[in-house]
Amino acid sequence: MIQNSYRKCRSFYHTLKFYWKVNWIKTLYFNFKKFPFATAKKLPVFFYGKVKFTSIYGEIQLDGKIQKGMIGFGQPYELNTVHKGIAEINILGKLIFKGKFQFGKDCFVFVGEHAVCELGNMASLASSGKIICTEKIVLGEYARFGSESQIIDTNFHDLIDTQTGEKLKKSAPITIGNYNFMSNRVSVLKGTQTPNFCTVASNSLCTKDYTSLGENILIGGVPAKLIRSNISRDWSGEKQQLDDFLTI
Template identity: 75%
Template sequence: MKSSYRKCRTFYHKLKFYWSVNWTKTLYFNFKKFPFATAKKLPVFFYKRVKFTSISGEIQINGNIKRGMIGFGQPYELNTVHRGIAEINIQGKLIFKGKFQFGKDYFLFVGENAVCELGNMSSMASNAKLICLEKVVLGNYVRLGAESQIMDTNFHDIIDTNTGEKQEKTGPIFIGNYNFSGSRISIMKNTKTPDFCTIATNSFCNKDYTSWGNNILIGGIPVKLIKTNISRDWEGEKQQLDDFLTI
């Protein structure tokens, strides 16, 4: 009886999961952007509603291609409701270094001539925003909380009112391996973090923090060094993350 119940429960969860996939957008995207040998494996899944404003850019997947390894709107968080405002606009180059997940109601923009690299087993949770006009690189196992935003641009020209000199409008962003954040963080142009960096909720990052070393906790507006010799238990969670996020 217990064995039959487990099988029925497993079947129900699988059915519920596949029901959440937007198969029209999933099939269209994969066969539009990848060679047939790659597309037939369906490496990219879209969940619920999403608007393709543009997918004219280049999309590259490195490593072993597996079904559903990249999830846009993937239901991996506690919240279960989509508001249905997800949007992607890819005009430049988007590179996946392995598995990656966007949570619900995300916005992804990669501008023309821009390069965005997303590391293996990295993610941005619900209501995340990633805007890349020059270069954004996320290392492996970068796990960013809900309502986080990454923007490598000011959008508008900023000038020195004494000299009239213009600041650079864009600046590259490099997030190290095994970075973890709370919710509502802002990562702006010229940000660079070390490996094994934890970023507190409601933080604002806009500088190079690699000189502070690895295994650090940073936070604040703007970010300050809060604690050293601290890290998420990545080794203890690796298998759990892989099992939970693999389709």
């Protein structure tokens, strides 16, 4: 009886502690501003800690079953526990969630006007990550990025060939395959494509199409190149743990 009471108290404490971390003002405002009432009342998007809404003018699309907290922005799922308070979202184009998605603490998300950013089910971007989408970015299912990683589909500035005068393409779509594991501080730049079951080493720079290398590969370096074939994160072993741990 005492043990049962202790478990109930402990469960209540952890639930209370969790909901204390939610930024309820931003959570309620965002959901009821961006979704029909029937969707908004389920609170599919949770915000944690301080976050700046530079703009949420663009379209937010939720595909699949709508669940409470299926999208977590600033979600406390990592080892670090403190927010710097610099999280910011600026959505002018279209942001599509294909299911559950987790943003870590202090992330920056920009989707430009006419741009489309599609985020796969159970994909994630860890703390201090950055997504800048001016044309198109697609992350597959379980495409998971470590802390301080950045996904940017543009050069920001026009470049020219000084011999021919040709203006080089400023932006190009990015497509990340299913079950990709990107370690910390990975930079993914315009035109990058990765196959399914691709692992990218820390501090790597991805700049091209890697799909011809096949699946179950490890790439890394600056710029990234093939390091090893026939290797993958143990997705089957971790999948249930991820589902349980990241579901509210």
